[in-house]
Amino acid sequence: MTTDWKARVEQVWADDALTDQERIARIDALAMERDPDDPVALFERAGARDSAGVEDEAEALYRRALEGGLDPYRRTRARIQLASTIRNLGKIDEALRMLGDAYDDSIGGPLHDEASAFYALALASAGDPLRGLSISLQALAPHLSRYTRSVAGYARELGSRRD
Numbered sequence: 001m002t003t004d005w006k007a008r009v010e011q012v013w014a015d016d017a018l019t020d021q022e023r024i025a026r027i028d029a030l031a032m033e034r035d036p037d038d039p040v041a042l043f044e045r046a047g048a049r050d051s052a053g054v055e056d057e058a059e060a061l062y063r064r065a066l067e068g069g070l071d072p073y074r075r076t077r078a079r080i081q082l083a084s085t086i087r088n089l090g091k092i093d094e095a096l097r098m099l100g101d102a103y104d105d106s107i108g109g110p111l112h113d114e115a116s117a118f119y120a121l122a123l124a125s126a127g128d129p130l131r132g133l134s135i136s137l138q139a140l141a142p143h144l145s146r147y148t149r150s151v152a153g154y155a156r157e158l159g160s161r162r163d
Contacts, residue, residue, distance in 0.1 A: 020052030039068030055085045134159030
């Protein structure tokens with residue numbers, strides 16, 4: 001992947017003046033510069049549709065991108081984004097499995113907080129808000145200037161409740 005192509009994609013994402021449809025069109029035009037099955041281009045196309053609320057189209061593109069093989073960082077992002085998309089489409093059980101795996105696999109990695117946030121949302125959607133709150137607080141605790149140990153302890157306690 002050329003640095004120029006990546007920079008042009010990032011420019012499209014950074015342009016807040018674009019409408020959703022304009023963003024999709026520009027990302028699609030950039031994707032057409034690459035092989036039709038290029039996983040990174042598919043990932044970008046999926047993300048453009050996802051952020052525009054066109055989840056049904058995004059889902060298929062995310063799946064193709066993941067099947068095509070992505071670098072570990074993008075793979076984690078794609079799993080989180082696909083799981084969030086399918087959660088919005090009502091596929092809660094699959095989203096939970098996918099986010100649970102992303103959450104476990106990302107421990108110690110750069111996207112663990114992000115995986116935690118979306119896993120917590122999926123848990124709440126599935127009717128397990130206490131476990132979702134636990135996951136959220138565990139992700140938040142290390143970022144607190146004080147009370148880290150207390151919040152982490154309370155978060156673990158909430159996660160172990162089966163009310």
